[in-house]
Amino acid sequence: MFSLHGNGVGTGIAIGRARIIRRPGQDIPQYTIALSQIDEEIARLERALFRTKVALQEIKSQLSDDAVDEIGAFLEAHLLMVDDPMLSEEPKNIIRNQMINAEGALNQHAVKLAKLFDDIDDPYLSSKFADVSQVISRIQGELLDFQGDLTSQPVGTFDGEIIVTNDLTPADTIELKKHRINAFVTSLGGPISHTAILARSMKIPAIVGLHGEIRYLRTGDLLIIDGMRGVVLVNPDAQALAAYEKRREKILSRVRELEELRSAEAVTLDGTKVTLLANIELPEEIGESLAQNAAGVGLYRTEFLCMNRRRPPDEEEQFEIYRHVLKQVNRSVTIRTFDLGADKQVDGGRASDTLIINPALGLRAIRLCLHDLALFKPQLRAIYRASSFGPLKMMIPMLSSIEELDQLFILIEEVKQELDHQGYAYNANLPIGGMVEVPAAAIAADLFARKLDFLSIGTNDLIQYTLAIDRIDDEVNYLYDPLHPSILRLIKMTIAAAKRANIPVSMCGEMAGDARYTRILLAMGLTEFSMDPAVLLEVKRQVRLSDVKQDRAQIDQFLESPRPERIKQMVSELNRVPE
């Protein structure tokens, strides 16, 4: 038994078997094996060599007649290489002598061969290493437990397992929602990455940002995942298992306790009424929001409709989906227009081959939509058409200048005229809100508030842009701090601007769903919170323990304090429940 440490996210404790998922280009694992495992490891390498040969022969047999000459010779050369003892024998010696796994041995040999080829003076011969390297990658692919695309896996493939992988893209997260996995562990990812948001929404624990330690995990290992403490226990002994089973039971009983709050009112001790809404990424999540008795959907991330498919859904498909969501929820639904770009791409980014250095600062969200009307206009039309079927609102992500709103309003006028002309019904007064996720929007929130029907604070991006920390770069996520004085001030400014303009303001970033921050946000005047339904009851519990009038008196002290540590301390004092 041993333990590994990363960032714990999601809820509770999971116990299950590991399933390693590797992607091409990922680090090759190397680990020590026991003397008794050497023969099996060599046999494993031989099986991988055999499977590589079969795969190459199969490709060769499928070649069309006119391709046989050119590509056939190339494949023939690769087949000869697989058979060549130069490639297959030395890794076996490494397995025997160094007592390491087949992947590690093959990798060591590849490094040696690369150097040999590099030393050859003849450029033609030296360039032949590219072929050797391709063959080695194929063999590695056969050796590794699972390679490739999650999208191609039948539903249920990973049921009950703990997924261990380098990283998960937002597109992967959509796929994983189709399986009933127990937990997941990734080497990359921070607490506000979409990987972490996925864990929360699946109500499972996860450990992200495990870095190189992930190489110690193997398919079939029994793991305990403690999402609260960020610990992975590998092949635990009976005593540890029993202790964690007990803790898991305790957590479950707390969840059951929380469930009693489902029908309770979200109101503070001093009578402030609070609206708790749900964030959804897929229409399938509506059931969960209804189960938690959310007052509606405060953020529907529609860009997830575009993932794992070659093209975004057209107007008709979107219209049907939005209408269906509205009908199912049967309460207010805030549709956020496509927040595509950066880490969220159509087809999960697989279709794009352009390298953008700073995608989060690039053509993203409303910028991309205004730039690509073929993408945006069908969505606007679909939203307006759906608006005649219930209490729908539209929300614009990543606003940074008033000109974007001016352009948007011109476009909306155009859409309305078209719909009038075509005889479609719609709500001419559809509320249009803006997300405050860029410091520019928070600082000038009063100007935006004059033109909009509501504001919603997206703290995930607001923190990323204000503190200059890439939300998906786990190397800087230690700087992620919702209680940073600058963040608190921007939130306060936004709330004040909305109040002055007499429009509603909500928060839909992860901060809104973290019960540690509920009281300070209430004290700052926020009364509308949108979050993952999985955490709604926890936040409701905190709302019911809060006294806004009393807490408000302390808020200036918080905002004046230059030290995040002191602010944290004050927030935990605020949260302390009297005995």
Ligand code: PEP
């Ligand atoms: C946010 O940035 O806080 C937000 C809610 O949007 P997303 O997490 O989808 O970027």
Ligand code: MG
């Ligand atoms: Mg955002």
